[in-house]
Amino acid sequence: MAEQVLLLDFWPDPSGVRIRVALREKGVEYEYREEDFQNKSPLLLKMNPVHEQTPVLIHKGKPVSESLIIVQYIDEVWPHKSPLLPTDPYEQANARFWADYIDKKVHYFGRSVWETTGEAQESAKKELIHCFRTLKGELGDKTYFGGDRFGLVDVWLIPFYGWFYTLETFAANFSIAEECPKLVTWAQRCMERESVSKSLPDQHKLYDYILEHETGQNQPHL
Ligand SMILES: N[C@@H](CCC(=O)N[C@@H](CS)C(=O)NCC(=O)O)C(=O)O
Known part of the structure; x- marks a missing residue:
């Protein structure tokens, strides 16, 4: 592997999905290593001693942690194919604002x-739909959040499309397609990209994982 790119990851984690999408958008070949959080690898502890969390991108032996920082790093190291961040400073700040919104709101609710x-749960459903409608407003009539180009905000939000089946199954009378059809159309458009379809976990497998692990204690939280 010419570039020596290794990703320490955990398959259901939306932060990890983003890194997989970004690397695939750039056509970067990488080695994938799955972490077991019950028994964290010595490499993870060495490469991310502060947070001891995935994802960690190890490039030429040097670690980069935190998904937003990793995606920006990827964009800077491999700038020529599919730029993910806008070059204009204001547009860049705006893209980061929405990435932050997605982390704080969509993930939480x-x-x-x-x-x-x-x-x-009813209240969480309402808040989540409010977030999706807000994001739909930001998308407007654009193809992607980045305009004609698939970009940072698309990378940030698309992992949650993989959650839709789980959300609709856990909550009664909840159809995201009915509440936010435009957002689902955007997600389906993203899924046509190989970088996305190959990176998102299977929605049923994810549901089984969440059912088994995420409602208990002492488990890694997605
Ligand atoms: N802010 C981090 C969040 C990463 C994160 O939450 N990682 C989880 C993945 S499930 C993790 O490593 N959990 C294991 C632990 O905290 O011990 C990012 O964006 O990269």
């Missing part, structure tokens, strides 16, 4: 849907 029941 998405998990709340399967972690709660009753009124709390």
Whole structure:
């Protein structure tokens, strides 16, 4: 492997999905190594001693951690194919704003849907739909959040498309396609990209994982 790119990852993790998508968009060959959080590898502990978390990208022996930092690093190291971040500083700040929004809101309320029941779940569903509608407003009539080009915000949001089946199964009377058809159309468009379809975990496998692990204690939280 000419570039010596190794990804320490955990298959259901949306942060890891982003790195896989970004590397595939760039056509970067990489070695994938799955982590076991019950028994973290010495390499993970050495490469990310501060957080001891995946994803970690190890490039030429040097580690880069935190998904937003990793994706920006990938964009800078392999700038020629499919730029993911806009070059204009304002547009770049705007893309980072939406990535931050997705991390804080979509991730949080998405998990709340399967972690709660009753009124709390109803409230999480409403908040999540509000987030999706807000994002739909940002997408507008564009092909991608990045305009004609698939970019950072698309990379940030698309892993959650893999959660839709789980969310709709955990919560009764919940159809994201009915609530936000435009967002589902955008996601389906993204899924036509090999970088995305090859990187997202199977939705049923993800549901089984969440059902088994994410409602208990002491498990890694997605
Ligand atoms: N802010 C980090 C979050 C990474 C993260 O949450 N990783 C989880 C994946 S499940 C993890 O490593 N959990 C194991 C642990 O915290 O011990 C990023 O964006 O890369």
